[in-house]
Amino acid sequence: MAESDREAILARIGGVRRTARQSDDTNATMRLRERPVGPQPAGAGGARLQAFTNRLEAAAATWTHAADGRAVVETVAIYLNEKGITGPPIAADHPALQALPWPDAQRPVVETARGDTPAALTLASLGIAETGSLVLCAGPQTPTRLNFLPDILICVLASDALVDHLEDAWAWLRARGPLPRAVNLVTGPSRTADVEQTIQLGAHGPRHLHVVLADCGLNPAE
Amino acid sequence: MKSTAHTFKHNVHVALHDERLQRALHKAGGGFIEKRRAALDELPEFEALRESARAIKDHTLAHLDEYLEHFEAQVIASGGRVHWARTPEQARRIVVELCREAGARRVTKGKSMVGEEIAINEALEADGFEAVETDLGEYIIQLAHEPPSHIIAPAIHKSRQDIAELFREHHGHHEALDSAREIVDEARERLRAAFLSADVGITGANFLIAETGSAIVVTNEGNGDLTATLPRTHIVLAGLEKVVPTLEDASVLLRLLARSATGQAFTAYTSLFTGPRRAEDGDGPEAFHVVLVDNGRSEMLGNEFHDMLRCIRCGACLNHCPIYGAVGGHAYGWVYPGPMGAVLTPLMQGLGEAGDLPNASSLCGRCEAVCPMSIPLPALLRRLRVRQYAVGGGSKRSRWGLAAWAFLARRPRLYRWAMGWGVRVLAALGGRRGRLRRLPGAGAWTAARDLPAPAGDTFQKQWRQRAGRGRG
Numbered sequence: 229m230a231e232s233d234r235e236a237i238l239a240r241i242g243g244v245r246r247t248a249r250q251s252d253d254t255n256a257t258m259r260l261r262e263r264p265v266g267p268q269p270a271g272a273g274g275a276r277l278q279a280f281t282n283r284l285e286a287a288a289a290t291w292t293h294a295a296d297g298r299a300v301v302e303t304v305a306i307y308l309n310e311k312g313i314t315g316p317p318i319a320a321d322h323p324a325l326q327a328l329p330w331p332d333a334q335r336p337v338v339e340t341a342r343g344d345t346p347a348a349l350t351l352a353s354l355g356i357a358e359t360g361s362l363v364l365c366a367g368p369q370t371p372t373r374l375n376f377l378p379d380i381l382i383c384v385l386a387s388d389a390l391v392d393h394l395e396d397a398w399a400w401l402r403a404r405g406p407l408p409r410a411v412n413l414v415t416g417p418s419r420t421a422d423v424e425q426t427i428q429l430g431a432h433g434p435r436h437l438h439v440v441l442a443d444c445g446l447n448p449a450e
Numbered sequence: 451m452k453s454t455a456h457t458f459k460h461n462v463h464v465a466l467h468d469e470r471l472q473r474a475l476h477k478a479g480g481g482f483i484e485k486r487r488a489a490l491d492e493l494p495e496f497e498a499l500r501e502s503a504r505a506i507k508d509h510t511l512a513h514l515d516e517y518l519e520h521f522e523a524q525v526i527a528s529g530g531r532v533h534w535a536r537t538p539e540q541a542r543r544i545v546v547e548l549c550r551e552a553g554a555r556r557v558t559k560g561k562s563m564v565g566e567e568i569a570i571n572e573a574l575e576a577d578g579f580e581a582v583e584t585d586l587g588e589y590i591i592q593l594a595h596e597p598p599s600h601i602i603a604p605a606i607h608k609s610r611q612d613i614a615e616l617f618r619e620h621h622g623h624h625e626a627l628d629s630a631r632e633i634v635d636e637a638r639e640r641l642r643a644a645f646l647s648a649d650v651g652i653t654g655a656n657f658l659i660a661e662t663g664s665a666i667v668v669t670n671e672g673n674g675d676l677t678a679t680l681p682r683t684h685i686v687l688a689g690l691e692k693v694v695p696t697l698e699d700a701s702v703l704l705r706l707l708a709r710s711a712t713g714q715a716f717t718a719y720t721s722l723f724t725g726p727r728r729a730e731d732g733d734g735p736e737a738f739h740v741v742l743v744d745n746g747r748s749e750m751l752g753n754e755f756h757d758m759l760r761c762i763r764c765g766a767c768l769n770h771c772p773i774y775g776a777v778g779g780h781a782y783g784w785v786y787p788g789p790m791g792a793v794l795t796p797l798m799q800g801l802g803e804a805g806d807l808p809n810a811s812s813l814c815g816r817c818e819a820v821c822p823m824s825i826p827l828p829a830l831l832r833r834l835r836v837r838q839y840a841v842g843g844g845s846k847r848s849r850w851g852l853a854a855w856a857f858l859a860r861r862p863r864l865y866r867w868a869m870g871w872g873v874r875v876l877a878a879l880g881g882r883r884g885r886l887r888r889l890p891g892a893g894a895w896t897a898a899r900d901l902p903a904p905a906g907d908t909f910q911k912q913w914r915q916r917a918g919r920g921r922g
Binding site: 233234238257260263270286376395398407417419431 | 474477478482493498499503513514518519534535540584590603605606609610613631633634635637642645646660661662671695705712715716720726727728731732749
């Protein structure tokens with residue numbers, strides 16, 4: 229039954245598009261192969277880091293810079309302390325994160341995110357300057373639920389993993405092979421304006437998003 | 451949902467006299483417009499993007515069958531399945547069957563306009579599943595048993611007090627919620643439990659990517675991501691015009707979508723979902739399905755309403771429409787309100803049901819001017835009026851009036867003679883004030899304002915006189 233719906237829809241579309249197509253000389257196979265890039269906002273260009281952090285702030289996220297692993301550990305501790313979180317954050321079993329010089333009491337607990345997880349630490353694959361987005365890829369060491377269930381999300385991004393435009397992120401993803409199950413472009417904390425058009429942060433996802441831009445070799449791509 | 455577009459005039463009357471609604475509309479009115487304006491001021495590339503977006507959609511529609519087949523092949527290659535539904539009934543049957551297959555009890559939903567179109571919640575509930583909307587706006591109207599009144603802000607007609615009352619009634623216990631913050635926190639807590647216990651998650655899709663077999667879901671709340679990630683099965687509901695060739699093509703559309711909708715440069719969450727969880731993944735659904743819904747779309751392809759298939763559902767035309775601003779979304783009687791709804795509803799529900807909608811427009815053209823996809827909405831509304839007249843629709847009076855005008859307009863001498871008399875009679879009735887307080891047959895119009903009486907001669911006569919002077 230479903231098969232006949234498929235054939236009927238495709239037959240109808242095929243019938244009309246032959247006439248519609250005459251004015252169009254690129255064919256589908258060509259476009260899929262060549263993937264032409266459309267207009268890109270110029271704003272991002274030169275000062276990539278500046279553009280990225282501007283967008284990030286505009287989206288109500290916060291960020292700190294960390295020159296090395298020790299600084300990452302410190303900035304995470306300070307941020308959690310400011311937010312009144314006493315214990316360590318949870319994290320996935322990611323070697324790059326676990327290799328950081330954590331004091332015992334602060335070492336991220338490897339645990340699956342639950343409905344009441346206060347804070348989590350994750351790793352972003354890329355940052356996109358054009359939009360201020362983090363690119364978070366689902367994978368064994370980067371489970372998607374960790375990015376959405378906690379109240380506070382701290383995300384570590386290698387400062388050399390910044391790209392200018394969305395298209396640069398797609399090129400990076402393609403070079404890695406088939407797409408992961410989920411690729412989340414995250415731009416600031418969760419929000420809603422469904423109550424009288426006033427913006428409230430933390431609708432269903434994190435209420436706070438803090439990005440640690442780290443100069444040390446944390447890029448999960450490596 | 452059942453359409454009430456056939457009682458449009460009554461709906462409008464009710465809406466105009468609903469003080470709460472008028473307050474809410476007034477409050478909502480300018481916000482979207484200003485935010486969009488500010489976002490576009492920062493984007494000098496807007497017109498270039500708009501042209502590019504139109505070309506992308508036109509190309510895709512010209513090759514729609516090829517892209518749909520490619521999309522299907524890619525979904526299958528990534529371990530998912532694609533289902534094709536010609537009608538809403540067929541789409542409902544497929545989704546219900548998939549939920550049964552998954553042994554589901556509770557189903558969470560991300561916001562989906564196609565879901566509204568096919569009335570999926572009612573179908574799920576009729577079959578014993580519990581369907582929970584998770585977008586805050588959709589959740590609110592689900593509790594209120596109402597349809598969305600705006601395609602991107604479904605509960606825009608509700609005040610904070612309305613929502614607080616609804617929550618008290620449905621959640622029981624506690625004292626009154628006061629602030630927007632408390633309301634959002636309460637919904638977050640309630641829906642958390644639903645997310646974590648759902649067996650199936652249904653989302654819509656803003657774009658389907660032929661190249662990769664991905665569904666792109668754009669949200670601000672993150673509800674789409676939790677819906678797509680926590681349950682055992684993820685079902686994507688999408689109109690078949692949602693497909694675009696590549697991620698590069700989607701990028702152009704994404705640059706326009708949020709700016710046109712909420713005035714954000716980018717929404718908080720833009721997510722690509724491709725297939726079910728991989729063997730090594732720590733989470734994600736075990737099954738991934740895409741239900742492609744036709745429901746009249748393939749018929750629009752290549753006909754005089756073809757341009758409507760470019761629509762990306764941003765809602766800019768609603769936000770800028772003076773009619774929508776005056777009566778709100780519910781008056782339109784079905785799922786899609788505003789100018790885009792006045793085109794889509796008659797095409798999907800029939801002109802007999804929704805023939806009033808294309809007539810409820812001053813054709814001022816703001817919708818076309820702000821549309822990121824350059825859809826000529828006023829022209830499409832006119833074509834629906836022509837179609838309606840051709841099939842004998844419309845009120846007797848309007849048909850008689852149009853017929854009388856057509857009779858005169860085709861006989862220039864008679865037309866000039868009649869107009870000459872008409873102008874003189876109206877001028878005489880206007881008297882020294884030059885205005886008419888009442889005009890027989892146009893009482894509704896003159897109830898709220900005077901009609902300025904014509905001064906002097908007809909346009910044609912004046913034109914001849916001036917042209918004569920010009921030559922002399």
